[in-house]
Amino acid sequence: MKLNVVCIPGDGIGPEIVAQAKKVLNKALALYGHEITYQDILMGGASIDVHGVPLTDEAIANAKAADAVLMGSIGGDTTKSPWYKLAPELRPEAGLLKIRKALNLFANLRPAVLYPELADACPLRGETRKNGFDMLIMRELTGGLYFGERKTITENGERKAIDTLTYSESEIRRIAIKGFEIARKRRKKVTSVDKANVLDSSRLWRAVVEEVAKDYPDVTLEHMLVDNCAMQLVKDPAQFDVILTENMFGDILSDEASMVTGSIGMLASASLNDTKFGLYEPSHGSAPDIAGKDIANPIATVLSASMMLRYSFDLDDVADAVDRAVQQVLQDGLRTVDIMSEGCRQVGCSEMGDLICERITGGQRDEK
Ligand code: IPM
Numbered sequence: 001m002k003l004n005v006v007c008i009p010g011d012g013i014g015p016e017i018v019a020q021a022k023k024v025l026n027k028a029l030a031l032y033g034h035e036i037t038y039q040d041i042l043m044g045g046a047s048i049d050v051h052g053v054p055l056t057d058e059a060i061a062n063a064k065a066a067d068a069v070l071m072g073s074i075g076g077d078t079t080k081s082p083w084y085k086l087a088p089e090l091r092p093e094a095g096l097l098k099i100r101k102a103l104n105l106f107a108n109l110r111p112a113v114l115y116p117e118l119a120d121a122c123p124l125r126g127e128t129r130k131n132g133f134d135m136l137i138m139r140e141l142t143g144g145l146y147f148g149e150r151k152t153i154t155e156n157g158e159r160k161a162i163d164t165l166t167y168s169e170s171e172i173r174r175i176a177i178k179g180f181e182i183a184r185k186r187r188k189k190v191t192s193v194d195k196a197n198v199l200d201s202s203r204l205w206r207a208v209v210e211e212v213a214k215d216y217p218d219v220t221l222e223h224m225l226v227d228n229c230a231m232q233l234v235k236d237p238a239q240f241d242v243i244l245t246e247n248m249f250g251d252i253l254s255d256e257a258s259m260v261t262g263s264i265g266m267l268a269s270a271s272l273n274d275t276k277f278g279l280y281e282p283s284h285g286s287a288p289d290i291a292g293k294d295i296a297n298p299i300a301t302v303l304s305a306s307m308m309l310r311y312s313f314d315l316d317d318v319a320d321a322v323d324r325a326v327q328q329v330l331q332d333g334l335r336t337v338d339i340m341s342e343g344c345r346q347v348g349c350s351e352m353g354d355l356i357c358e359r360i361t362g363g364q365r366d367e368k
């Protein structure tokens, strides 16, 4: 198979971590008899510096023409970087929102897993740490408050800001279907998270999710209010399989879920549309404070590349090989500084990339 991938190295640690993911993809794909070509595009601050805008139409066209997009991270220090003196629609994050919308990436999958090797990093105590957890947050990504009409006006001599939260039935239905489909391949439980005790958009969300659930009698559905979900995530994260939720709630809950794993540097994500196309990126940000120091953890980006192999290319065997290699480096006690613990050996970003590559096994000789 020939894969044509657009990369967005982006800002901060983005270029370093994407470089490691490329190394891993090259090694794994070659071993399994596939070819991959890359084309880099600019987004975020890197694009602002060159083009004055966070994402050009040409970059969008290039991304659209690819089979999938692999991204590092975008953005800088919001208090210091000159990018944040620009109008909101010209700042780095606007590029990310624009590409999500332009490519119709409405389904954002954010798995949060507590690896047994990293149990010590989990800030929770007792049973949770011992038993681990494995959940997936299915976040709606192109609707809600993020894309509703917004403005700041002056009324009665004071400034007033307005953000609009809208969801249509079809927007809810398509993400709900994705949620149930993925639950079917996992532990068959969907927790739909809303604020139906207050918001109309949540009441519609709940009603549509109920309708979709009828087509998935093998999947258990429960509803949970978002404030309760925030609490349950730190009380008993193992109760969750798939959390299905709208854009803003998903943004907040996925950061919380990642913290519960103790290592945001490990969490991958996929943003998908109705086809096999997707944008894959680590859940963490651009960490400008450690950029260029070769100390960032590339694992979340490597695991995002593995999600790309699985969801966009159906190359489960190659994805499994990458995931196994990641697990193996952890078992071998190799750690970047963010997940370092006693008795382990600390390595840098690019060394971690090499160590993962060394552990990739299997390939054509195993195939029938
Ligand atoms: C995320 C990020 C983005 C979001 C920001 C950078 C716009 O926090 O991907 O979770 O809010 O969606």
Ligand code: MG
Binding pocket: 251, 252, 255
């Ligand atoms: Mg976020």
